[in-house]
Amino acid sequence: MEVSLIYDLSLSELASLLVAWGEPAYRARQIWRGLYRNFWKTPEEFTNLPASLRKKLTESLLFNNLVPVTTLRSSDGETLKTLFRLQDGKAVETVLMKYDPSVAVHQAHRDHPGQGRRTVCISTQVGCAMGCVFCATGQMGFKRHLSSGEIVAQVMYFARQLLAQGEVITNVVVMGMGEPFHNYENTMSAIDRLNDRGGYNFGARRITISTVGLVPAIRRFAAEKRQVNLAISLHAANDELRDSMLPINKSYTIDELLAACRDFIAITGRRITFEWALVNGVNDTPEQAQLLARKLKGMLCHVNAIPLNPTDGYSGQATTRKHAEEFKEVLSRFGIPCTVRLRRGMDIHAGCGQLVSEY
Ligand code: SF4
Numbered sequence: 001m002e003v004s005l006i007y008d009l010s011l012s013e014l015a016s017l018l019v020a021w022g023e024p025a026y027r028a029r030q031i032w033r034g035l036y037r038n039f040w041k042t043p044e045e046f047t048n049l050p051a052s053l054r055k056k057l058t059e060s061l062l063f064n065n066l067v068p069v070t071t072l073r074s075s076d077g078e079t080l081k082t083l084f085r086l087q088d089g090k091a092v093e094t095v096l097m098k099y100d101p102s103v104a105v106h107q108a109h110r111d112h113p114g115q116g117r118r119t120v121c122i123s124t125q126v127g128c129a130m131g132c133v134f135c136a137t138g139q140m141g142f143k144r145h146l147s148s149g150e151i152v153a154q155v156m157y158f159a160r161q162l163l164a165q166g167e168v169i170t171n172v173v174v175m176g177m178g179e180p181f182h183n184y185e186n187t188m189s190a191i192d193r194l195n196d197r198g199g200y201n202f203g204a205r206r207i208t209i210s211t212v213g214l215v216p217a218i219r220r221f222a223a224e225k226r227q228v229n230l231a232i233s234l235h236a237a238n239d240e241l242r243d244s245m246l247p248i249n250k251s252y253t254i255d256e257l258l259a260a261c262r263d264f265i266a267i268t269g270r271r272i273t274f275e276w277a278l279v280n281g282v283n284d285t286p287e288q289a290q291l292l293a294r295k296l297k298g299m300l301c302h303v304n305a306i307p308l309n310p311t312d313g314y315s316g317q318a319t320t321r322k323h324a325e326e327f328k329e330v331l332s333r334f335g336i337p338c339t340v341r342l343r344r345g346m347d348i349h350a351g352c353g354q355l356v357s358e359y
Pocket of ligand 1: 131
């Protein structure tokens with residue numbers, strides 16, 4: 001029988017469990033703080049609890065279900081990618097990106113962001129059902145959803161690692177393996193747990209969820225009026241091209257997707273980021289840039305363009321610097337803010353799913 005993961009429990013579920021064991025409910029807060037403030041990862045570390053309760057916790061709950069198998073470090077030392085084995089033997093990847101690594105990023109940065117960011121990119125599924133052609137995770141197909149606790153535990157792992165260096169995570173991006181809106185409930189429960197003021201207390205505004213465009217889920221997300229940022233993997237400005245790159249487009253056209261985005265902005269007042277993997281000669285052309293600019297006209301948005309991370313299962317190649325700059329230039333002319341990001345961690349296969357594919 002599989003033992004429950006402690007990170008799968010909400011505070012009230014933990015309190016109910018303790019009461020059922022005949023323990024006072026206040027023990028739940030002690031455990032909660034141990035998990036989410038001190039990042040303790042074994043029951044033995046909870047020396048503020050009676051030995052009998054520590055023993056019961058050891059027997060009844062799993063504290064550490066992510067076994068790090070490999071960690072790769074990019075040659076510039078700024079990106080770390082860890083492959084974790086889960087309890088059932090499946091594997092996921094989580095990435096830590098250090099921006100301005102020479103700046104010590106401690107607690108104050110979380111509340112008053114300045115120079116230096118420590119961003120963790122987490123996974124929500126093993127594999128992915130969306131089948132985006134350029135993506136290593138999409139190429140491996142869908143295996144299973146991660147539980148909310150398995151999502152939270154990835155953040156806790158890196159929070160612990162950074163704490164050892166006196167640093168903190170400043171941003172969480174839900175852009176690793178999987179489509180978070182396909183695993184909506186578990187993803188939102190995980191975010192609620194990270195937000196919890198009595199626990200990790202990580203601000204929703206420092207979290208970004210990226211979706212390939214599940215329109216009903218975008219509408220649901222908008223209605224919930226969370227403070228979490230939304231990013232859309234767009235990658236093409238006309239349906240014919242997007243159909244060929246992202247199969248989800250056959251279910252929800254670009255116009256339907258952008259209508260949901262406009263409604264999201266109207267409801268939440270939040271800016272949307274559009275992600276664009278620049279593929280040489282495919283979607284990095286002036287025509288695509290102009291079409292995109294027209295589609296996004298008047299929207300509170302930003303385009304994040306990044307040269308494609310090539311994968312074995314897709315013949316497309318990364319754009320050139322020249323094409324990337326021209327792409328940005330066209331958008332700028334139309335007043336659409338655009339950033340062309342550096343490819344981080346290319347030498348460690350930082351594109352999602354690439355390390356698991358090898359594993
Ligand atoms: S890009 Fe995202 S949504 Fe598409 S297949 Fe990869 S993991 Fe899934």
